[in-house]
Amino acid sequence: MHQEKGIKPTESLITQLLQLSKFMENKKLTEAQSLELITSMIQDSRARLARNVGTPFLIWGYTTIAVSLFNALTLYMGWSYNWAWSWFLIPVIGWLGMVLLNRNEPSARNYIDRIVSMIWMVMGLSFAWLLVGAVVYGGSISYLTVVLMGIGTVLTGCVIKHRITAICGWVAMCASLIFPAVIYIKSKSDSIESISEAWIWGELILFAAIFLVMMVVPGHILNHKYNRKADNVCSKS
Amino acid sequence: MFKELNPLLHSELRLAVMSILLSVESADFVFLREQTGATAGNLSVQIDKLQKAGYISVNKSFKGKMPCTTCAITETGIKAFEEYVSALKEYIKHDL
Numbered sequence: 001m002h003q004e005k006g007i008k009p010t011e012s013l014i015t016q017l018l019q020l021s022k023f024m025e026n027k028k029l030t031e032a033q034s035l036e037l038i039t040s041m042i043q044d045s046r047a048r049l050a051r052n053v054g055t056p057f058l059i060w061g062y063t064t065i066a067v068s069l070f071n072a073l074t075l076y077m078g079w080s081y082n083w084a085w086s087w088f089l090i091p092v093i094g095w096l097g098m099v100l101l102n103r104n105e106p107s108a109r110n111y112i113d114r115i116v117s118m119i120w121m122v123m124g125l126s127f128a129w130l131l132v133g134a135v136v137y138g139g140s141i142s143y144l145t146v147v148l149m150g151i152g153t154v155l156t157g158c159v160i161k162h163r164i165t166a167i168c169g170w171v172a173m174c175a176s177l178i179f180p181a182v183i184y185i186k187s188k189s190d191s192i193e194s195i196s197e198a199w200i201w202g203e204l205i206l207f208a209a210i211f212l213v214m215m216v217v218p219g220h221i222l223n224h225k226y227n228r229k230a231d232n233v234c235s236k237s
Numbered sequence: 238m239f240k241e242l243n244p245l246l247h248s249e250l251r252l253a254v255m256s257i258l259l260s261v262e263s264a265d266f267v268f269l270r271e272q273t274g275a276t277a278g279n280l281s282v283q284i285d286k287l288q289k290a291g292y293i294s295v296n297k298s299f300k301g302k303m304p305c306t307t308c309a310i311t312e313t314g315i316k317a318f319e320e321y322v323s324a325l326k327e328y329i330k331h332d333l
Contacts, residue, residue: 013319014260031242031328034252038322041256044272049261103301108257108264 014042047230049110052101053160054222056120057153059097061215063090065208072204115159123152142207143179146172146214153214162225165218172214178206240324243317245290250275250283255318258293258310266306284308292317 067090074083126148134141150173157166182199246252253273257264264272270280284306287293292314296307310318 013315013322031325034242034247035325037249037252038256041253041272042260045257045260045264048268048272108261108268110261114262 045108046110047226049108049113050226051230052223053226054219054224055101056098057215057219057222059101060090060094061211061219063093063097064211065216067093068204068208068211072201072208075201075204112159116156119152119155119159123148140179140203142203143176146176146179146207146210149211150176150214153218157218160222162218162222164221168214168218172210175206175210175213179203240320240327242324243321245286245292246317246321248283250279251287254280254283254287254308255292255310255314258308259315259318263296263307263309265300266308269308287314290317 067086070086071084074080074086127145130141130144130148150169153169153172154166155169157163157169182203186199246255250273253275254269257269257272266277266280266284269275269284270277273280275283284293284295288295290313291311293308294311296309298305298307
């Protein structure tokens with residue numbers, strides 16, 4: 001699309017305008033008013049776009065945690081394995097949440113929105129392939145799921161220049177090593193039955209805890225930071 | 238000699254619309270209306286003028302059952318905006 005070509009010149013132009021507006025702060029000229037209008041519109045739009053930036057993290061994070069804990073409960077209580085189909089509630093609830101979030105909301109997209117959307121689209125598709133493999137070959141996909149979503153979180157943090165989000169992603173990826181570590185310990189020592197029994201549902205508790213750190217924590221921090229900033233900009237204008 | 242300020246851009250609402258579109262890739266009509274605080278009728282007229290000048294592109298589609306008008310700045314629009322800003326700079330230099 002044509003807008004893509006205009007991204008670089010636009011960025012430099014915005015920087016120039018912001019510098020000029022600082023210079024013009026004390027001038028009461030028609031040109032100054034034009035400049036003031038331009039900069040305030042740019043700043044307002046940026047602040048508005050950043051509002052609720054963490055909400056998708058919260059939707060997917062809380063949904064995954066709830067479904068994981070529910071499945072841990074079914075395993076702990078020894079209920080039927082058919083309850084495992086409830087994992088498919090995650091994409092359903094997540095997708096519905098995203099639709100509700102975007103419904104009736106006036107929309108505008110910038111370059112960063114597009115990049116972040118692409119990152120998560122790739123992550124979602126990769127996860128779908130992973131899921132197909134898991135259904136065909138069986139076995140746990142907790143480790144690979146956390147690694148995949150961790151990569152998505154780190155990339156998102158880097159793109160939106162939010163260090164805490166990126167760190168949370170890295171922490172989750174490091175924590176994901178616990179999954180293969182426990183499997184290794186189990187394979188080396190079958191005598192540790194208490195680990196094997198607890199791991200059946202404990203794996204899901206750990207999975208939920210990692211999602212709490214990876215998505216819920218940065219989601220709340222992002223919303224707190226950018227919603228407050230957007231409120232300040234709106235109240236000033 | 239001062240460069241003349243582009244009359245198409247030297248209007249409050251049109252300049253506001255162009256400024257918003259400069260900072261995003263695309264924006265729908267409702268977003269523009271809420272950001273500028275303009276009435277739907279006035280905004281519609283100004284968008285039409287900017288589109289006719291080739292400064293913005295307008296895409297009409299549906300969001301669910303609701304019609305959705307999406308606007309985006311064009312290369313011509315960016316160039317016109319750059320010229321407008323450089324003309325503003327000339328005025329500022331003169332006042333130094």
